[in-house]
Amino acid sequence: MARRKLNILPKEIRQARRKKFRRKMFFFFLFFVLIIVGFSVLSNSKIMRIENIEVSGAEVLNSEDIKNFVKEEMNSKFLYVFSKQNYIFFPMNKVESEIMKEFPRIGEVRGGKTNSSTVSFSVVEREEEYLWCGSSAVFGADLANVECYFVDSTGFIFAKAPLFSGSIYFRFFSSIENEPLGSYVFNIEEFKKLVYFIDLVDGIGLDSTTLTLEGAPDVEKNYVIYFKKEYEGRSLPPKVIFKTDFDPEKIANNLEALFSLQEFLTKFESESGIEYIDLRFDGKVYYK
Structure with a gap:
């Protein structure tokens, strides 16, 4: 079997090569440091300084x-x-x-x-489109004592609002875990869907003022829209209840059909009025 030749260099040559390599690395490092120092000095000089x-x-x-x-x-x-x-x-x-x-x-x-x-x-x-006023809906005189925030068209909360009474802006109520400023009322797509539905409702001729997400912790929550309508002796205005996976056009059509009924309109405009309209069930509308 042929022997493999080993390329063994004399000790002096190996040491010389290592010494040459270390010298190259030293000069490379020195050059790098000088470049860094040079740029640092240049960046801190008055040349091209932003004034x-x-x-x-x-x-x-x-x-x-x-x-x-x-x-x-x-x-x-x-x-x-x-x-x-x-x-x-x-x-x-x-x-x-x-x-x-x-x-x-x-x-x-x-x-x-x-x-x-x-x-x-x-x-x-950002444009001041709506208000976010906390997690629980408040109405009437109590609203003047609630701290609200301005909301833009995407549902982004961006600034504290002055104390308002009445319905200058449409109000949203929802639970937010973090600091309100910089948070969203709902996720962007859901918020756009809700705003679209609110516009449909207002287009019917109904004056809505408030939307909230209501329901017990262990129970499926529902959206609730409150109207700008007051009944004597009642603290809450009439409301519409609908599911979170709602179809905006379908719900709006059902609502429009209900308000086209003279019997319902008479009840709605009477002194006793109505408490709620329930649109959670497909093809059915309940009211009280």
Whole structure:
């Protein structure tokens, strides 16, 4: 059997090669450190330093508050080394995201670098479409003492609202586990479905004011819509009860058919009125 030749180098050659490798690694590391130090010095110099912050589009919010927040973000270091005040290292996307978190009223923000010393931010504030007023429905004079929050068209809760009485805004009541600000009344798709149904109800000519999710903890919950209708001696307005997996068009059609009946209208407009309309059962409508 042929013997395999072993490539054994003399000890001196192996040591020389290791020494050469270590020297290369040292110079590579030194070069890398010098590059980092150079960029760090450059980022902290006055060259290309951001001196001006411009904010447009703020209406309810104070532009100066947004500017001051951006300045605070710029005071930190990128990778603990590079100054964020430098035009090159300014983290525009991250700052945009942080602005949205700090100011929930802002629904959209677009940042740009106007020149080497100026960054600008254009913000779009959320529209005050509805109110979220807690987990349990409240009516009448008690509503003036309830802390409510503004809600946009997606169901996003973005700001505290002044104390309102009456029905200036449509009100939602639902349980929210976290801090209300920055939360959603319901998930976005469910909220859009509910708003669509509310619009259908209002299109029939019925004035709805409140929607809530009601039911005992161990029982299937149902949606409930309350009307703007008061009966003497009764603390709660009339309501419509329907299941959470409802069909908006179908429920609205049933409701419209009910209000087209003269017998029901007479009862609805009478002094005793009605307590509820139950639309949870397919093809059937119950009221009391």
